Amino acid sequence: MTKRIITISREFGSGGRFIGEEVAKKLGIAYYDREIIGQIAEQSGLSPEYIQENAELSPKKGLFAYAFSGRDITGKSVEDMVYESQIKVILEIAEKESCVIIGRNADFILRDRNDVLNVFIHGDMPEKTQRITHLYNVAEKEAVKMMADTDKRRMTNYNFYTEQKWGKASNYTLCLNSSQIGYDRCEKIIMDCM
Amino acid sequence: MTKRIITISREFGSGGRFIGEEVAKKLGIAYYDREIIGQIAEQSGLSPEYIQENAELSPKKGLFAYAFSGRDITGKSVEDMVYESQIKVILEIAEKESCVIIGRNADFILRDRNDVLNVFIHGDMPEKTQRITHLYNVAEKEAVKMMADTDKRRMTNYNFYTEQKWGKASNYTLCLNSSQIGYDRCEKIIMDCM
Numbered sequence: 001m002t003k004r005i006i007t008i009s010r011e012f013g014s015g016g017r018f019i020g021e022e023v024a025k026k027l028g029i030a031y032y033d034r035e036i037i038g039q040i041a042e043q044s045g046l047s048p049e050y051i052q053e054n055a056e057l058s059p060k061k062g063l064f065a066y067a068f069s070g071r072d073i074t075g076k077s078v079e080d081m082v083y084e085s086q087i088k089v090i091l092e093i094a095e096k097e098s099c100v101i102i103g104r105n106a107d108f109i110l111r112d113r114n115d116v117l118n119v120f121i122h123g124d125m126p127e128k129t130q131r132i133t134h135l136y137n138v139a140e141k142e143a144v145k146m147m148a149d150t151d152k153r154r155m156t157n158y159n160f161y162t163e164q165k166w167g168k169a170s171n172y173t174l175c176l177n178s179s180q181i182g183y184d185r186c187e188k189i190i191m192d193c194m
Numbered sequence: 195m196t197k198r199i200i201t202i203s204r205e206f207g208s209g210g211r212f213i214g215e216e217v218a219k220k221l222g223i224a225y226y227d228r229e230i231i232g233q234i235a236e237q238s239g240l241s242p243e244y245i246q247e248n249a250e251l252s253p254k255k256g257l258f259a260y261a262f263s264g265r266d267i268t269g270k271s272v273e274d275m276v277y278e279s280q281i282k283v284i285l286e287i288a289e290k291e292s293c294v295i296i297g298r299n300a301d302f303i304l305r306d307r308n309d310v311l312n313v314f315i316h317g318d319m320p321e322k323t324q325r326i327t328h329l330y331n332v333a334e335k336e337a338v339k340m341m342a343d344t345d346k347r348r349m350t351n352y353n354f355y356t357e358q359k360w361g362k363a364s365n366y367t368l369c370l371n372s373s374q375i376g377y378d379r380c381e382k383i384i385m386d387c388m
Contacts, residue, residue: 011364117374120363120369122363122364165362167362167363167364168359168361168362168363169314169316169361169362169363169366169369170205170316170361170371172363172369172371173370173371173374173375174369174370174371174375175314175363175366175368175369176367176368177364177366177367177368180311180367181367181368181387185386185387188386189383189386192379192382192383193375193379
């Protein structure tokens with residue numbers, strides 16, 4: 001089956017988003033990253049700012065509190081409602097056009113399609129740290145903390161909603177260490193697999 | 195740094211061994227798989243048959259029994275002694291020549307070198323099952339059992355000796371789903387990354 005859609009999951013600082021954007025440009029297909037937030041907001045009736053804070057990166061509080069706090073009478077938390085909108089938006093995007101989708105558990109949400117190439121991008125600590133210090137203009141210590149926090153929240157969100165393990169090779173078609181392989185070659189490998 | 199050595203970890207039935215052997219042939223470099231058993235036997239003074247049963251695939255008994263049973267006065271089990279010989283043999287091979295090494299925690303044993311490309315090959319259940327039923331001439335049910343048993347033993351051995359998680363993307367330079375990518379393209383990607 002030819003692949004039409006690329007999902008990119010990534011460690012913070014690995015350049016996964018950059019690689020995904022370049023691949024979309026080179027293949028001439030749509031690119032979805034923050035664009036999805038606006039669509040989830042529209043679906044759910046919540047503000048884009050709230051979605052930005054809560055989609056993909058929730059919870060801030062740890063898995064236990066996450067699983068049991070703030071449920072309404074149907075057992076649904078606001079996070080769950082955001083997540084339901086996220087599923088709907090991603091399924092519609094995949095139906096509509098060839099594209100690259102960054103994060104947001106899209107690999108799992110689209111698991112019943114067979115035209116999806118699921119990619120996980122990770123990297124080595126020195127290269128990721130250097131990238132973050134440059135991109136966000138922060139000290140090394142702060143960069144290390146940003147990485148740990150962001151990846152922990154991505155992992156918790158993924159593990160909670162998918163019942164799979166974030167970063168486990170068998171969830172993805174292709175996992176690439178961008179520090180060792182290089183961004184250009186990562187792009188080439190992804191495009192070769194389409 | 196140019197890569198000289200390829201380690202291949204793999205799910206049972208994913209074709210990882212076959213892919214590794216093809217890559218070694220095409221690159222004209224040495225290939226180590228069962229060859230290592232003879233060398234470990236020589237190092238440790240134990241029989242090749244014993245090594246075959248115990249290296250990589252130990253324990254049969256589960257991690258807890260594995261960790262605490264059969265230790266001698268120095269706290270070493272026979273499994274530990276086999277593993278020490280395995281480390282010595284793999285370090286010597288890597289020093290000696292460019293090569294492909296299948297399994298045996300070689301990715302972790304060679305972690306201090308920067309000329310190693312670590313690959314993990316996995317696959318989808320239907321394709322792996324089909325491959326095993328053909329290769330071993332067994333029924334589907336038996337193939338599924340063989341997969342579960344072998345991968346569980348590989349995982350337990352790896353997790354015990356490396357304190358890393360077998361099959362976690364970040365341990366490897368490259369992880370490939372051979373069912374979706376195809377064996378030929380897997381070989382090409384690995385060779386492109388050398």
